[in-house]
Amino acid sequence: QGKFTLLRDTRTDGSFLVHHFLSFYLRAGCKVCFVALLQSFSHYSIVAQKLGVSLAAAQEQGQLVFLEGLKSCLDLLFGEKEQPGESSPLQFLSGSTSDLRALFDFVRVSLTPSAQDSWKGPVLLVDDLSVLLSLGAAPVAVLDFTHYCQMSVCCQLKGNVVVLVHSNEDSEDEENELLVNSLCHHSDLILWTEGLATGFCKDVHGQIKIIKRLSLRQAAEQDLVQIYQYKIQDRNVTFFARGLSAAVL
Amino acid sequence: VFTEEDKYGLYSNLLFKYFLAEGVVCGHDLFVASAKEHPDNILKELPAPLLDDSYGKELGDEGAAKSEDFQDSMKIAWRYQNLPKMEASPTTHTKFGHYYDISKKMSPELCQSVKWHSFYLHEELSSEPAMRAWNMNSGYAKLLQSLQRIISQEGFDGSDPQKKQRNVLRIGIQSLGSILWGDDVCCSDCPEDPHSLTKFLYVLRGLLRKSLSACIITVPTHLIQNKAIMERVTNLSDMVVGLESFIGSERETNPLYKDYHGLVHVHQIPRLNSLICDVSDTKDLAFRLKRKLFTIERLHLPPDLSDTVSRASKQDLAGSAKLLSSGCGAVAIGKRHLDF
Numbered sequence: 034q035g036k037f038t039l040l041r042d043t044r045t046d047g048s049f050l051v052h053h054f055l056s057f058y059l060r061a062g063c064k065v066c067f068v069a070l071l072q073s074f075s076h077y078s079i080v081a082q083k084l085g086v087s088l089a090a091a092q093e094q095g096q097l098v099f100l101e102g103l104k105s106c107l108d109l110l111f112g113e114k115e116q117p118g119e120s121s122p123l124q125f126l127s128g129s130t131s132d133l134r135a136l137f138d139f140v141r142v143s144l145t146p147s148a149q150d151s152w153k154g155p156v157l158l159v160d161d162l163s164v165l166l167s168l169g170a171a172p173v174a175v176l177d178f179t180h181y182c183q184m185s186v187c188c189q190l191k192g193n194v195v196v197l198v199h200s201n202e203d204s205e206d207e208e209n210e211l212l213v214n215s216l217c218h219h220s221d222l223i224l225w226t227e228g229l230a231t232g233f234c235k236d237v238h239g240q241i242k243i244i245k246r247l248s249l250r251q252a253a254e255q256d257l258v259q260i261y262q263y264k265i266q267d268r269n270v271t272f273f274a275r276g277l278s279a280a281v282l
Numbered sequence: 283v284f285t286e287e288d289k290y291g292l293y294s295n296l297l298f299k300y301f302l303a304e305g306v307v308c309g310h311d312l313f314v315a316s317a318k319e320h321p322d323n324i325l326k327e328l329p330a331p332l333l334d335d336s337y338g339k340e341l342g343d344e345g346a347a348k349s350e351d352f353q354d355s356m357k358i359a360w361r362y363q364n365l366p367k368m369e370a371s372p373t374t375h376t377k378f379g380h381y382y383d384i385s386k387k388m389s390p391e392l393c394q395s396v397k398w399h400s401f402y403l404h405e406e407l408s409s410e411p412a413m414r415a416w417n418m419n420s421g422y423a424k425l426l427q428s429l430q431r432i433i434s435q436e437g438f439d440g441s442d443p444q445k446k447q448r449n450v451l452r453i454g455i456q457s458l459g460s461i462l463w464g465d466d467v468c469c470s471d472c473p474e475d476p477h478s479l480t481k482f483l484y485v486l487r488g489l490l491r492k493s494l495s496a497c498i499i500t501v502p503t504h505l506i507q508n509k510a511i512m513e514r515v516t517n518l519s520d521m522v523v524g525l526e527s528f529i530g531s532e533r534e535t536n537p538l539y540k541d542y543h544g545l546v547h548v549h550q551i552p553r554l555n556s557l558i559c560d561v562s563d564t565k566d567l568a569f570r571l572k573r574k575l576f577t578i579e580r581l582h583l584p585p586d587l588s589d590t591v592s593r594a595s596k597q598d599l600a601g602s603a604k605l606l607s608s609g610c611g612a613v614a615i616g617k618r619h620l621d622f
Contacts, residue, residue, distance in 0.1 A: 071518075073491040103488035110485060111430050126481070167480035167514040199517055206510035 034154060035187040039220035040197040041213060044228035045239045047197060049265055051160045052077065054195050056086040059096065063192075064152035066143040068136070070102035070164040083268045096152055098143035102164070125170055133170060133178040141185055144192065155192035157182055162216075163199045163209055172208045176215055183219065221246055229262075237262050240275065397436075401428050419478040426485050429453065433493045451495035458482075459501045476511060483518045 040050045055077065058065050069077060078088040091097035100122060109121045122139035125131060144155040165175050179196065186192045200213045217223060223244040229237060240262045247254035261272045401424075433451065459479050490497055501515075516522050 103484070103491050106485060107430075107488045107492065110426075163514070163517060164484070167477065167518060168484055169477040169481060201513060204510070204513060206513050208510070209513075 036221040038195045038222045042226045047226040052080045056084040058156045059086045062153045063156045065156045066098045068100045068159045132174045137181045157194045159196045161197040172212045422482040453497035455499045
């Protein structure tokens with residue numbers, strides 16, 4: 034409850050974690066607001082079906098609020114003149130404002146429980162935050178957005194927030210590195226997926242570092258770090274201790 | 283599909299034309315956009331498709347000759363006899379797509395058989411369509427508007443339920459990001475509007491996702507100095523392929539690469555609608571341009587047969603071999619390599 038989880042990937046694609054969290058929280062009966070900036074609804078829907086969850090059904094029942102970034106962007110740029118009073122969550126694209134307030138309002142409105150809602154805690158899922166930088170938002174604006182989300186969803190509504198960002202070791206993208214470092218400091222849990230240092234391998238797709246940031250809540254505690262390796266399959270991901278993949282044993 | 287151009291643009295142009303030619307042969311509609319040369323000229327230069335029989339026979343002959351050799355049992359390396367023969371080039375069994383003869387041009391009748399739309403930047407700039415404040419480079423904005431217009435008019439986005447036959451739109455955009463498009467991202471380290479290119483790609487992605495279309499873009503990445511933009515562009519693309527030609531570089535004379543004209547780097551492969559992506563066994567691909575064909579093959583290291591193998595040349599080869607297995611972004615890229 035009230036946790037901010039950061040999903041971070043380096044030299045590999047950590048989106049399988051996003052799919053996992055999406056189906057996990059939906060199965061648990063939570064109300065989910067999913068800000069999907071990079072892929073279409075059908076992509077997530079097809080994978081979720083393999084994991085045993087129907088996104089369309091969840092959406093109909095009001096359990097899932099799905100913001101499809103790509104579609105929203107097209108509507109903003111190609112749509113007819115907006116009616117007064119209605120603004121797109123991605124308003125910052127048109128340059129009229131430089132902050133992500135519209136996006137935050139969208140999140141807040143979707144997750145505020147209404148009278149007839151009977152879902153368990155609210156959850157905000159974002160895939161992925163680095164895209165906002167590519168679209169012209171300043172890193173400060175993005176950090177403000179995550180801060181507001183953390184305050185309202187985690188603290189006020191006692192829900193969880195899960196956010197995905199990309200990062201690279203020798204990245205020259207300073208804005209992105211700034212964003213990622215700052216988010217790391219504010220997260221309760223960091224799931225960091227990396228490609229293997231020794232290169233590509235068919236049986237081990239990467240390694241995941243799980244960092245429980247106990248030092249965030251209590252001053253004297255040290256962060257707990259665990260490292261596993263994983264292999265992604267069609268419907269499942271198997272985790273194992275380092276060096277003990279099925280291909281080796 | 284995002285192709286990083288090689289230095290002189292020769293080979294990436296070839297890939298670009300292959301993509302469009304495949305569209306013509308499959309009966310797809312085409313949309314060609316360029317700021318460099320008029321799309322009409324591009325379309326006149328498409329390679330002619332090879333009739334199935336002739337190519338199949340050619341490859342069949344080669345294949346037959348090879349298999350005869352391999353029937354002889356190996357004497358020294360007998361342990362390797364049981365391994366499957368390594369297929370360097372596509373076999374006759376797997377027929378996916380068509381083959382083309384680049385020494386011949388596609389016939390005008392075949393070209394005319396499909397519907398195609400063109401966007402030549404310099405022509406479009408003179409016209410003045412209604413433009414809202416898009417906060418983006420005007421060349422890119424016009425291209426997006428034109429694309430969106432074609433997609434909705436021709437019904438590629440399924441907006442016209444009357445249309446029974448749904449077709450695919452193949453979009454080709456040449457040399458995006460170059461100075462000819464009005465974007466200075468290729469000239470300076472701190473471009474005026476660093477987000478134009480990435481915003482363009484995002485909106486394009488949206489358009490592609492909601493319609494039946496596929497797009498190939500070639501970009502002269504060797505000119506882009508701001509690496510941050512390249513990283514963002516890679517993240518926004520489904521598939522990224524880099525072509526590195528050997529022309530003018532020291533690798534041209536390197537004995538390691540004597541059979542090939544360049545390397546193919548697959549930086550990213552699409553991971554759509556699934557948790558996994560289709561990763562092939564090997565990451566080392568090279569291309570070569572024969573008189574009639576452009577082939578992409580697995581890179582073989584030639585056997586080290588010389589008597590006097592000096593230290594220097596061995597290290598040289600090892601250095602090049604290190605660059606080969608650099609891995610694929612969607613799965614893993616390693617920096618350190620285990621030395622044996």
